[in-house]
Amino acid sequence: MTHEEQVKRMTDMIAKFVGFTGKKLPDDVIAKLTELREKETEAMPKVIYDTMFRNQELAVKLDRPSCQDTGVLQFWVKCGTKFPLIDDLEALLKEAVVKATFETPLRHNSVETFDEYNTGKNVGKGTPTVWWDIVPHSDKCEIYTYMAGGGCTLPGCATVLMPGEGYEGVTKFVMDRMTSYGLNACPPLLVGVGVATSVETAALLSKKALMRPIGSHNENERAAKMEKLLEDGINAIGLGPQGMGGKYSVMGVNIENTARHPSAIGVAVNVGCWSHRRGHIIFDADLNYEITTHTGVEL
Ligand code: SF4
Structure with a gap:
């Protein structure tokens, strides 16, 4: 050539x-949606997941987004x-x-x-x-x-915390956003969190975190633990699929991080929707x- x-x-x-x-959604997203459908016990979330799977079938069959x-x-x-x-x-x-x-x-x-x-x-x-x-x-x-x-990963949010706010401050920042509008995306969400040295490095990492496969973990043990704690915390809000209520709100929480200046903690949150x-x-x-x-x- x-x-x-x-x-x-x-x-x-x-x-x-x-x-x-x-x-057609990626294999890891379909697997996670299937798992969440199985774990829901109420009729409404199950029906919504079934609608999502039907949507996926029809998109391929009719050759449409x-x-x-x-x-x-x-x-x-x-x-x-x-x-x-x-x-x-x-x-x-x-x-x-x-x-x-x-x-x-x-x-x-x-x-x-x-x-x-x-x-x-x-x-x-x-x-x-x-x-x-x-x-x-x-x-x-x-x-x-x-x-x-327009709802997923464009309206993210970032700030720089004072160092004394620590990881509790990071958690509060993320949970405050997730308990307001979930940043406008259709749940269950994939939540990307960037923890870094400035507002723009954190913002970029919060997006990059969403490129990671669902079920993967930050290589740092403590960061991986925080991913799990945030996942449990956001699930406890009870958003459910499409925000109509359910036991699970997220497909996962992925944190990406860099080292940082001792007097600043940059943090950003960015969410992908079920149609990731x-x-x-x-x-x-x-x-x-x-x-x-x-x-x-x-x-
Ligand atoms: S499924 Fe995702 S892209 Fe589609 S309207 Fe909902 S948030 Fe927006």
Whole structure:
């Protein structure tokens, strides 16, 4: 393949993968929703979970997005410095979003700020969002795709606490948000928490935490314990699926952290909804790919 053919091939694959993720949830999300349905004892939450599964069946059968809000596309890219298409990647992702918008189709969710018009293509100034992690000495490219709806992970919340507020302050900050509007997303939620040195590092980590598989834990034992305690605390609110009541409010709580300045604790919370449309694909230098989030996808 020539370089141009490679760019086109990768654009087509990303467009197809993005469209696919809008119609079929990742395997870990389906497994968790199935588990939560089994654990609920009342009729109402069970009926709501059954509706979600029916929604998933119909989305694939009718070849339509499973939720009307297909979000703003956000990509987390971990790209090796030796990946052959590194220079083309950002433009290629933008092009893939335009293609997916018309082919899938996706709702038009990119409004130019201040000029107040919808581009109609899901791309605009700074959209789709692309975050970069550069990986030295690697020729691979790992991409997390994410559809961030208006209720899920766009209205997160972040602050910097005084050091004396400690981990109790972190817990209070998270629980205060979860007991107000759950940040507007449709439960059961996947809750991302960032604990770091500043407002923006915490905010970014709270989003990155949502890329982690459901059921995974922070590698630090204490942080992992806090994930479990927060999960139990948020479940005890009794939101249930779609906020209609139930024993479980969340699919999990994922905390990501960095070291921090001794006089500050940055904390942020960000929630994914039950329709957690995240995809993960890894390309090698020849554009062979591996998809870790969904089984049985051919691009
Ligand atoms: S929160 Fe999620 S499921 Fe609910 S409307 Fe938004 S994108 Fe759809």
